[in-house]
Amino acid sequence: MHIAKTSKIYVAGHHGMVGSALVRRLRADGYENLLLRTHAELDLQDQRATFTFLAREKPEFIFIAAARVGGILANDTRRAEFIYQNLMMEANLIHGAWLAGVKRLLFLGSSCIYPRDCPQPIKEEYFLTGLLEATNEPYAVAKIAGVEMCEAYNRQYGTGYGAVMPTNLYGPNDNYDLANSHVLPALLRKAHEARLRGDDTLSVWGSGRPKREFLHVDDLADACVFLMQREGVEPLLNVGTGVDVTIRELAEIIMDVVGFEGEMVFDAAKPDGTPRKLLDVSRMAALGWRAKIGLREGIEQTYLRSFSEARRPREEAAAFGAGA
DSSP states (O other): OOOOTTEEEEETTTTTHHHHHHHHHHTTTOOOOOOOOOOTTTTOOHHHHHHHHHHHHSSSSEEOOOOOOOOOOHHHHHHHHHHHHHHHHHHHHHHEEEEOSSSSEEEEOOOGGSOOOOOOSSSSGGGGGSOOOGGHHHHHHHHHHHHHHHHHHHHHHHOEEEEEEOOOOSTOOOOOOOOOOHHHHHHHHHHHHHHHHHOOOEEEEEEEEOOOEEEEHHHHHHHHHHHHHHHSSSSSSESSOSSEEEHHHHHHHHHHHHHOOOOOOETTTOOOOOEOOOBBOOHHHHHHHHOOOOOHHHHHHHHHHHOOOSSHHHHHHHHHOOOO
8 A cells, every 4th residue: 555655644652662663764764744642642541532533633544552561570560550551552542543534554562462382483373372471461462452453343344454463672762671671671781780880790580591583673663664555454464583592692692792791690580481482474574574683783783872881870770760
């Protein structure tokens, strides 16, 4: 589908890591008629406010990047918040989009929707074939509901609503709060601070053996715009690199990029989570899209952009507290 440069495009969650990457990509491509609202301006958990906004503005295209996200600890300890807030936001946006006659919509899911122990690499057809990882089950259930809503609206109402399942993301505007962040930004911050303090060791959660795939958020934004511009809608598509590393290997890359020369120590009291999570990205490759940013290159870019030796510790701490 052709998206005219004057098309009205709503990016829900534009202040977050994914939403801000989408805005950067769209603007770089010459799309300037972007609808952007902060949480203070529009609470997406408020059904009436969301429906009113969509009916008044009538966007032609919507990217749903708004979500309550976090790492293993946040997912496991704030389970009620994660399922309620995500369900409310996506339900209001998808139903409100249909009421407003929105042409196309892309829902951003998460690879945690797949069964904990499904075969690797994970194919789209493994969706809803087994039990979920217990530590993030409420969040995953909410994301599954979003995928099912898009498919249901397409079948009943003939809408063009698609869903993408990105692998683990990192990049600009990531969340570096150690209580809520994912493994890569958490390790990046810990290694940076350990080097500044002159520590001898760096603590890494779990055994270091689980394997994970990491995608730079700018690659995800590129994939989302690519899909929105295509004719036809795929109900569910994996977006990743097709390559994974162990948590130990990830930590080694980060330590080298940061310049931390101490020893890595594993905290066996902390959970490992899913043993392995690698997406099969053959469907996206068949459509003509592949990730372009390598893991080390992406980590180097992220570190240089997010951390600066010139920043005073107090300013650095304030930036970390802001989250994504």
